[in-house]
Amino acid sequence: NIGESKIKETAYLGQNLPNPFSQITSISYFIPEKNTNSVLLIFDMNGKLIKSYSLNSKGEGHLEIEANRLQAGMYLYTLLIDGIEIDTKRMILTDN
Numbered sequence: 001n002i003g004e005s006k007i008k009e010t011a012y013l014g015q016n017l018p019n020p021f022s023q024i025t026s027i028s029y030f031i032p033e034k035n036t037n038s039v040l041l042i043f044d045m046n047g048k049l050i051k052s053y054s055l056n057s058k059g060e061g062h063l064e065i066e067a068n069r070l071q072a073g074m075y076l077y078t079l080l081i082d083g084i085e086i087d088t089k090r091m092i093l094t095d096n
Contacts, residue, residue: 004084007035013079013087014062020092021067027077027091028062031055035081043076050075067093 014028031038038055040063050070053063072095079086 007032007081007084008086011035011079011081011086013077013089015089016065016077016091019090020094022094024064024066025091025093026062026064028060029055029079030060031058031081033058037083038079038081041078041080042070043078045074045076055079 010030010032012028012030016025016027018025027040029038029040035058040053040055041049042051042053042065044050051065055061055063070093072093074090074092076088076090078088
């Protein structure tokens with residue numbers, strides 16, 4: 001699919017920093033101007049959806065995630081743009 005490969009060429013999902021984290025972490029991303037529906041999904045290691053964040057800004061952005069919203073452990077986070085999975089990364093939350 002040409003549209004899918006074009007989005008994947010320009011869109012970007014960064015590694016959360018810091019990782020591992022115990023208080024707050026920041027995830028950077030880039031969403032192309034022409035795309036309409038962007039969401040960041042956080043899953044536990046069993047594949048269960050834990051959180052969903054709508055990303056309304058285009059271009060470069062970042063999302064801050066506070067540790068108190070999650071339990072300690074390893075998580076996967078995925079950037080979806082217009083229903084296309086751009087990338088998935090791992091983040092680790094440690095106990096305070």
